[in-house]
Amino acid sequence: MNSQNTIKSSRFGSEQGDVNTTRNRQKYWEKNLSENAKSICTRDNKYFLHQNLSTPVMNVLSKAHGIYIEDIEGKKYMDMHGNGVHNAGFNNPQIIQAVKDQLDTQMTFCPRRYTNSKAVDLAQKLAEITPGDLCKSLFCPGGSEAIEMAITLAKQVTGHFKTISFWDSFHGAGFAAASVGGEELFKGGMGPMMPGAMHVEFPNYYRNPWGFCNQDEVDNEYLRQIKTILEREPGVAAIIGEPISATPVVPSKNYWERVKDLCEKYGALVIFDEIIEGFGRTGKMFASEHFITPDVLVLGKSMGGGLLPFAGIVTKQRYDNLEHRSIGHYTHEKNALCSAAALAEIEYIEKNNLVENAARVGAHALSRLNELKEKHPLIGNIAGVGLHLGIDLIKDPGTKERAVEEADCIMYKAMERGLAFKTIEGNIITLRPALTITMEEMDQVVDILDETIGEVENSQFY
Numbered sequence: 208m209n210s211q212n213t214i215k216s217s218r219f220g221s222e223q224g225d226v227n228t229t230r231n232r233q234k235y236w237e238k239n240l241s242e243n244a245k246s247i248c249t250r251d252n253k254y255f256l257h258q259n260l261s262t263p264v265m266n267v268l269s270k271a272h273g274i275y276i277e278d279i280e281g282k283k284y285m286d287m288h289g290n291g292v293h294n295a296g297f298n299n300p301q302i303i304q305a306v307k308d309q310l311d312t313q314m315t316f317c318p319r320r321y322t323n324s325k326a327v328d329l330a331q332k333l334a335e336i337t338p339g340d341l342c343k344s345l346f347c348p349g350g351s352e353a354i355e356m357a358i359t360l361a362k363q364v365t366g367h368f369k370t371i372s373f374w375d376s377f378h379g380a381g382f383a384a385a386s387v388g389g390e391e392l393f394k395g396g397m398g399p400m401m402p403g404a405m406h407v408e409f410p411n412y413y414r415n416p417w418g419f420c421n422q423d424e425v426d427n428e429y430l431r432q433i434k435t436i437l438e439r440e441p442g443v444a445a446i447i448g449e450p451i452s453a454t455p456v457v458p459s460k461n462y463w464e465r466v467k468d469l470c471e472k473y474g475a476l477v478i479f480d481e482i483i484e485g486f487g488r489t490g491k492m493f494a495s496e497h498f499i500t501p502d503v504l505v506l507g508k509s510m511g512g513g514l515l516p517f518a519g520i521v522t523k524q525r526y527d528n529l530e531h532r533s534i535g536h537y538t539h540e541k542n543a544l545c546s547a548a549a550l551a552e553i554e555y556i557e558k559n560n561l562v563e564n565a566a567r568v569g570a571h572a573l574s575r576l577n578e579l580k581e582k583h584p585l586i587g588n589i590a591g592v593g594l595h596l597g598i599d600l601i602k603d604p605g606t607k608e609r610a611v612e613e614a615d616c617i618m619y620k621a622m623e624r625g626l627a628f629k630t631i632e633g634n635i636i637t638l639r640p641a642l643t644i645t646m647e648e649m650d651q652v653v654d655i656l657d658e659t660i661g662e663v664e665n666s667q668f669y
C-alpha cells in the first residue's frame with residue numbers, strides 16, 4: 208500500500224465520512240480540478256471556518272439534477288450520497304414549480320401564533336402516511352433540532368431524563384443531538400454532555416466482539432445490555448436510534464420488537480431517527496414499517512423537497528399533553544414555503560411509485576453486489592435494504608481488518624469515472640442514490656465499482 212498515504216487505519220477519524228486531508232485528495236485535486244475550480248476552493252478554504260468532514264472541499268458544483276451532481280467544468284457524477292435530501296431527485300422540476308407557485312401566493316413565512324393551509328395540509332398528510340397511530344406533528348428547520356424536540360418531548364411525557372442511544376450513530380450537531388450521537392468527532396473537547404446520555408452498541412451481524420454470526424445470539428447479547436441499563440439505571444426517557452444503522456446494518460424485526468417491549472416495561476419511549484431513512488429510501492415509505500411503530504418518528508432532509516431545510520417529529524395522540532411547556536418553539540415551525548416543498552416531494556414520491564422503485568432497484572443492486580462479493584476478496588460484506596446499501600471492504604477475511612486505504616483509492620478512482628459516494632467508518636462504501644434511479648443507471652454504478660475494486664485488488668492504487 209502507498210506508504211505516503213496519511214490515512215490512519217483507525218476508523219475513528221472517519222466515522223461519518225471520508226477524510227478530506229489525505230494524499231489521495233491532494234492528488235485528485237491536482238489531476239482533476241481546473242484553475243477556476245482551484246481558485247474557488249482556495250477562497251472557500253480562506254473564508255469558511257475549517258471543520259472535519261466539510262473542509263477542505265472536494266470540488267465546486269454548478270448544478271444538480273435527477274441523480275446527478277455537476278461540477279463547474281460540466282462533468283456529471285452519479286451521486287450516491289446527496290446528503291440524503293435527494294429522494295425525489297435533485298432539483299425536481301415539479302417540486303420547484305410547487306415552491307414557485309407558493310412564493311407567488313405571498314404566504315411563505317408564517318409568524319408563530321398563526322397557521323396556514325400548507326402547514327396544516329402537511330401535518331394531515333404525515334398523519335395519513337406515517338405508520339400506526341402517529342398523528343401529531345411539530346416542524347422545525349433541521350434534523351438536529353427535530354432530534355432535540357423528540358428528546359424534550361420524551362423527557363416531558365415520561366418525567367425521566369436519561370437516554371439510551373447507539374455508539375457510532377449520528378443524530379445532528381446540536382447539544383442533545385450530539386450527546387445521544389455516538390461519535391467522538393462531535394463531542395471531543397466539549398466537556399460534560401447531556402446528563403444521563405448512555406450508549407450501547409447497535410446489533411451487528413457481521414462485526415461484533417464475540418464473533419457471533421447467528422442473528423439470535425447477536426440480538427440476545429445486545430438486548431441483554433439494554434435490559435441491564437434499564438434495570439440498573441432507572442429513569443430512562445427514551446431509546447433513540449435509526450431503525451437501520453447508517454453503515455447500514457439491518458437489525459432483525461425481533462430485535463426492535465423486543466426493544467419496544469423493554470421500553471414499555473420500563474416506561475421509556477422509542478424514538479426512531481428517520482432523517483435519512485424516511486420517505487421511501489428503504490423500499491417502504493418509512494423504515495419503521497420494516498419493524499415497529501415508534502413513539503416518536505423524526506423526519507428531515509428530503510422533507511424539504513431537496514430544496515429547503517425542513518424537519519419535524521410525528522408522535523401519538525397520547526403525548527399531546529404539554530400545553531404548559533414549549534417543545535420546539537422554532538421560528539419556522541409552520542413555514543408555508545417549506546411545507547409546500549414537503550407536500551410536493553411526498554406527492555412526487557407517491558405518483559411516481561418511488562417507494563416501489565427503491566425496493567426494486569435496491570433488490571437488484573443487492574443481488575449484483577453479492578455477485579461482486581464472490582469475485583472480489585476485498586469485499587467482506589454487503590448490507591442494506593432498498594436504496595440504502597453498504598459495501599464493507601476488508602484486508603483479510605479472517606481478521607476482517609478494515610481496508611481503509613483501499614476504500615479511499617476506490618472512491619477517487621470512481622469519482623474520475625463519474626461516480627460519487629461517501630465512505631463511512633473508513634472502509635464502508637455507502638450507496639444512497641436518488642430514488643428516481645433506473646436499473647440501467649444502477650448497473651452502471653455496480654460496473655464502475657467492479658472495475659475500480661478490481662484495479663485496487665491488482666495493486667493499481669490511486
Ligand SMILES: Cc1ncc(COP(=O)(O)O)c(C=O)c1O
Nearest residue numbers: 349350351377378379480482483
Ligand atoms: C441520521 C441523521 N440524523 C440527524 C441528522 C442531522 O440533520 P441536520 O443536518 O438536518 O441537522 C443527520 C444529518 O446528516 C442524520 O444523518
